[in-house]
Amino acid sequence: xxxxxxKSLQDxxxxxxxxxxxxxxxxxxxxxxxxxxxxxxxxxxxxxxLGYSLWPMRKYIKNLDQDELLRDHYKELSVADxxxxxxxxxxxxxxxxxxxxxxxxxxxxxxVKYGYALNLTTCIGCRKCVExxxxxxxxxxTDMQSYIRVFEIENMGLxxxxxxxxxxxxxxxxxxxxxxxxxxxxxxxxxxxxxxTKATWKEPDGIVAIDYSWCIGCRYCAAACPYQARFxxxxxxxxxxxxxxxxxxxxxxxxxxxxxxxxxxxxLHRVRRGKFPACLEACPAGARVFGNxxxxxxxxRWVLENRRVFILKEEQATKPSFFYFLAE
Amino acid sequence: MTGLAxxxxxxxxxxxxxxGCTDNPSRPxxxxxxxxxxxxGALLGKGRIRAARPASAMVLGLVTGKRDGxxxxxxxxxxxxxxxxxxxxxxxxxKADASFHANIKLRHGRKxxxxxxxxxxxxDFNLADGxxxxxxxxxxxxxQCHARRLLEYxxxxxxxxxxxWDRRQGERQRNHCLDCHNPHSPGIPxxxxxxxxxxxxxx
Numbered sequence: 242x243x244x245x246x247x248k249s250l251q252d253x254x255x256x257x258x259x260x261x262x263x264x265x266x267x268x269x270x271x272x273x274x275x276x277x278x279x280x281x282x283x284x285x286x287x288x289x290x291l292g293y294s295l296w297p298m299r300k301y302i303k304n305l306d307q308d309e310l311l312r313d314h315y316k317e318l319s320v321a322d323x324x325x326x327x328x329x330x331x332x333x334x335x336x337x338x339x340x341x342x343x344x345x346x347x348x349x350x351x352x353v354k355y356g357y358a359l360n361l362t363t364c365i366g367c368r369k370c371v372e373x374x375x376x377x378x379x380x381x382x383t384d385m386q387s388y389i390r391v392f393e394i395e396n397m398g399l400x401x402x403x404x405x406x407x408x409x410x411x412x413x414x415x416x417x418x419x420x421x422x423x424x425x426x427x428x429x430x431x432x433x434x435x436x437x438t439k440a441t442w443k444e445p446d447g448i449v450a451i452d453y454s455w456c457i458g459c460r461y462c463a464a465a466c467p468y469q470a471r472f473x474x475x476x477x478x479x480x481x482x483x484x485x486x487x488x489x490x491x492x493x494x495x496x497x498x499x500x501x502x503x504x505x506x507x508x509l510h511r512v513r514r515g516k517f518p519a520c521l522e523a524c525p526a527g528a529r530v531f532g533n534x535x536x537x538x539x540x541x542r543w544v545l546e547n548r549r550v551f552i553l554k555e556e557q558a559t560k561p562s563f564f565y566f567l568a569e
Numbered sequence: 570m571t572g573l574a575x576x577x578x579x580x581x582x583x584x585x586x587x588x589g590c591t592d593n594p595s596r597p598x599x600x601x602x603x604x605x606x607x608x609x610g611a612l613l614g615k616g617r618i619r620a621a622r623p624a625s626a627m628v629l630g631l632v633t634g635k636r637d638g639x640x641x642x643x644x645x646x647x648x649x650x651x652x653x654x655x656x657x658x659x660x661x662x663x664k665a666d667a668s669f670h671a672n673i674k675l676r677h678g679r680k681x682x683x684x685x686x687x688x689x690x691x692x693d694f695n696l697a698d699g700x701x702x703x704x705x706x707x708x709x710x711x712x713q714c715h716a717r718r719l720l721e722y723x724x725x726x727x728x729x730x731x732x733x734w735d736r737r738q739g740e741r742q743r744n745h746c747l748d749c750h751n752p753h754s755p756g757i758p759x760x761x762x763x764x765x766x767x768x769x770x771x772x
Contacts, residue, residue, distance in 0.1 A: 350735075360726065368763035375766070387766030406766075411759035472768060515738030517731065526757075527729035527744065539734075540725030548726065568727070569717055 301499070306333075314439070315452040315492065327491065334496055337477075340485035344495055347513035349446040355507055355562060356447075356534040356541040357518075358550065359421060361399070362568035364528040366391055366412040366419030373523030374423075377508060378494040379486050381478035388470070388505035389520060392420040401553075423520075424449065424470040424505035425553060425561030432462035432471060441502070447534070447562050448507050450492045456501040463502060467557045471504045507531075534562070618736070620743040622705035651691040676754035685710055685752070711746045722746075 308329055313322065327344040334342045371387045380386040392404030396416050404420060413419065426449050433441050433449060440455040441462060463471040474497050489495040490510030497503050508518035512531070521529040532541035541564075544550065548566040635643045675682070687695040687702075694702040694710045702710050712719030721727035729749070733739035746752075 353735075358726075363727065365757060365760065366762060367760045368765060371766050372763040385764050385767045390766050391762075409762065409765075412762050413757060413759070512734065515733045515735030517734050522729075522731045524729055525749065527727055527749070530726050531734050532725075533734070543724040544726045547724070568721060 309454060309498075312454045314455050315450075316442075323491070330489075330491075330495060334485070334489075338480060338485050338496065339482035340487065342485060342487045342489050342495075344489045344491055345510065346491040347510060349444050349448075350513060352533075352535055354447040354534045355426070355512060356532060356545070356564065357426075357507065357562065358530040358541055358544045358548075358564040358566055360526075360528040360530070360568055361418055361420065361565055362528075363526045364391075364419045364421065365526050366393060366408070366417075367525060369523045369525055370421060370520035370529070373519040374505070376484070377486055377511075377519035379478060379480055379489070379496050381476075382481065382484065383479050386472065386478070388472070388503075389421050389423045390469075392422065394418050394420050420565075422468055422470070422553065423563070424507075425468055425559065425563040426505075426507065428560035428562065429558060431465040431467065431557075431559060435461040435465040437461065446513070448509055449504075450506060450509065451502060451504065452492065453495070453497050453501045453503070458500040458502065460502065467554050467559065471502050474499055474501050474503055618741045618743060619732075621745050621748060622707075647691040651689065673753050676756070677752065707752075708746050711750075711752075 306329075308326070312318075312326065318326070323346060327346070330344045331342055334340060334344075368391055371389045371391060374380070374389050375382070375385065375387045378388065390406055392401045392406060393408045393412075393414075394401055394404040394417065396418050399418065399420070401420050401422065426447055428443075428447070430441075430443060430449050433443060437459060438455055438457055440457070441449060441451045444450050458473065460473055463469075463473060477499050478496060480496070485496070486494060488510060490506075493506045493509040508516075508520075512518055517531055518529075521531050530540050530544050532539035534541060534545075536542065544566055545564065548569065550564045550566045552561050552564055633643045633645060637643050682691075683695075684697075685694050687693040693704065694707065696702055696710060697713055708719060708722065718727055728744050728746075730741055730743045732741035734741075751758075
């Protein structure tokens with residue numbers, strides 16, 4: 242319809258010089274009122290189509306504020322900047338979710354590098370860790386998002402490529418193992434090297450962090466991660482006000498904006514204050530071991546030194562900080 | 570299997586209510602490590618590991634299934650019967666099992682009651698060599714056979730825990746064996762898994 246209108250307008254424009262003549266042969270072009278009407282209709286249709294095509298952008302514009310747009314990269318923020326930004330996030334969360342929260346940013350502890358080990362012998366696949374992650378990290382409650390996925394695999398071979406994620410029968414089933422996978426916090430992270438904006442980086446304590454305000458949502462990192470541990474925020478998480486976790490970290494579990502990547506951060510706001518991650522505390526089987534890799538007396542070091550430990554997708558040379566082991 | 574699960578649930582929630590007892594300094598601690606690099610926490614006495622311990626036999630006893638006027642379950646203390654039964658006559662035990670211990674199915678290898686429970690009052694345990702073990706130290710009893718599990722437990726690689734990984738900053742609470750395992754039929758009960766993680770989709 243638009244094209245036809247435009248074509249007819251162009252045809253008329255070719256005939257334009259003659260149209261002013263009252264004695265023109267063209268019976269259509271001698272009517273200036275009709276031409277003007279067609280031009281106006283064409284322009285209206287064109288602008289209408291443009292407006293219609295841009296209409297879905299309105300919700301992004303509504304979510305943007307100047308402060309968010311002009312924010313510096315996390316590493317360049319001063320203490321005063323952070324204070325101002327955290328206050329703005331707290332206010333925004335209260336406005337949108339009706340929950341009073343406290344945004345903080347605990348610094349990495351010196352002499353600490355986090356390591357995580359998971360005992361595949363004792364994991365029973367109950368997905369309590371998945372649930373704890375959902376609650377702790379302000380995930381969408383209707384979509385049941387979480388950073389942890391649990392594969393159900395056959396006992397022999399430990400091959401997660403043949404694993405099932407959607408099991409819903411009582412667990413544990415004899416002869417099967419359960420294989421939780423989350424961000425492995427690699428020492429050679431492919432997601433960091435592909436990021437075009439440096440919105441994700443490796444912290445001194447080994448955590449691969451994301452600056453949600455700096456991420457442009459290109460999803461290169463999701464494509465690069467061999468563990469499929471990165472997720473895209475397709476829309477604003479829907480959380481009831483009483484379920485919003487009030488203890489929020491700027492780099493970790495604050496309510497993420499739409500259109501950015503997110504992933505497991507070892508519960509950065511908890512572990513940097515010395516606490517265990519939420520998934521470990523929720524594990525009823527005690528299959529998870531967390532600790533400081535630089536402390537030779539830590540539990541994680543005992544596991545690495547005394548148990549048969551393996552890492553996932555070793556051939557990718559990602560050097561994960563996440564280990565799997567089998568009890569002897 | 571639901572019967573097993575129910576029984577395990579009953580044993581875990583009713584028979585072994587965990588009293589949050591503190592560590593007894595006289596016995597070996599589960600994880601005996603000093604506070605790392607002598608932080609302030611060590612001076613303030615922080616960084617303790619509180620290992621939960623089973624309740625004493627005095628508050629356990631036989632669950633009768635009846636409830637008193639205030640709705641609390643009525644229990645019969647072990648000594649009520651086991652004070653009198655001191656002989657090693659196996660028939661006595663078998664009869665007693667049938668009538669009183671109907672809710673206990675012993676499916677734990679080739680164990681008998683006396684493998685763990687100690688005469689005369691059944692309030693304590695005994696090791697294989699007859700050494701008495703109080704209820705709180707049940708992990709030593711289990712560790713006689715499950716030595717590797719005990720080794721893992723003592724090094725923090727087995728058993729659930731909450732609190733602080735950094736013991737300079739706070740305390741840690743640990744489960745004991747009977748928090749998760751039913752000693753009479755130690756198979757893991759089946760549980761219904763929580764909802765799985767779904768990737769968010771554009772709608």
